[in-house]
Amino acid sequence: MQAVFRIVVWTVVLLLSLSGCATSPTPSGSAAAGLVGNWRLLAAETLRDNGEITTVWMGEKPVGLITYQPNGLMSVQIMRDPRPAFASGSRASATPEELKNAFFGYYAYWGTYAVHATDSSVSHQLAASLFPEEVGIVYKRFFKFQGERLVLTTAPINYEGRQIVNRLMWERMPTP
Numbered sequence: 001m002q003a004v005f006r007i008v009v010w011t012v013v014l015l016l017s018l019s020g021c022a023t024s025p026t027p028s029g030s031a032a033a034g035l036v037g038n039w040r041l042l043a044a045e046t047l048r049d050n051g052e053i054t055t056v057w058m059g060e061k062p063v064g065l066i067t068y069q070p071n072g073l074m075s076v077q078i079m080r081d082p083r084p085a086f087a088s089g090s091r092a093s094a095t096p097e098e099l100k101n102a103f104f105g106y107y108a109y110w111g112t113y114a115v116h117a118t119d120s121s122v123s124h125q126l127a128a129s130l131f132p133e134e135v136g137i138v139y140k141r142f143f144k145f146q147g148e149r150l151v152l153t154t155a156p157i158n159y160e161g162r163q164i165v166n167r168l169m170w171e172r173m174p175t176p
Helices: 002-018 032-035 094-104
Strands: 036-048 063-068 073-079 106-114 121-129 136-148 149-153 157-160 161-170
Touching: 032 106, 063 161, 094 106
Parallel strands: none
Antiparallel strands: 036 063, 036 161, 063 073, 073 106, 106 121, 121 136, 136 149, 149 161, 157 161
């Protein structure tokens, strides 16, 4: 488990070291300019095909941050509500179940992004992820702006024989 922790720490260090580097193409256009900045998570919801809204994935009020930089880099982090805790107060003496709950109570990835104005979508090309199988894949999200809010949705997903759409609602954070 310490190896996983080290990988996560080094991923964060690498992300921070790249945050000022123009290593990817600069997204252009008004939609791209609208995405640039830091966004605080307001809601993470799953919409079922019958119109029902659920908040199963990360709890009722998850905490999260998504950042789109002008140089084409992006990152996202989401933490479950409530955040799983260790009874001992330390991961060093946590039970395997507590470690599993902590792992699945947090989600993060970073990479580059490209905006597609034709269908109001943004592609996230993952350079690193908490989940190793996601490295190198591309996630397409549809976006719309509602004032200072950003709504990102997935394309419909077949889940347990039903169509669902995941929707994340974000609020622009003021720049310092």
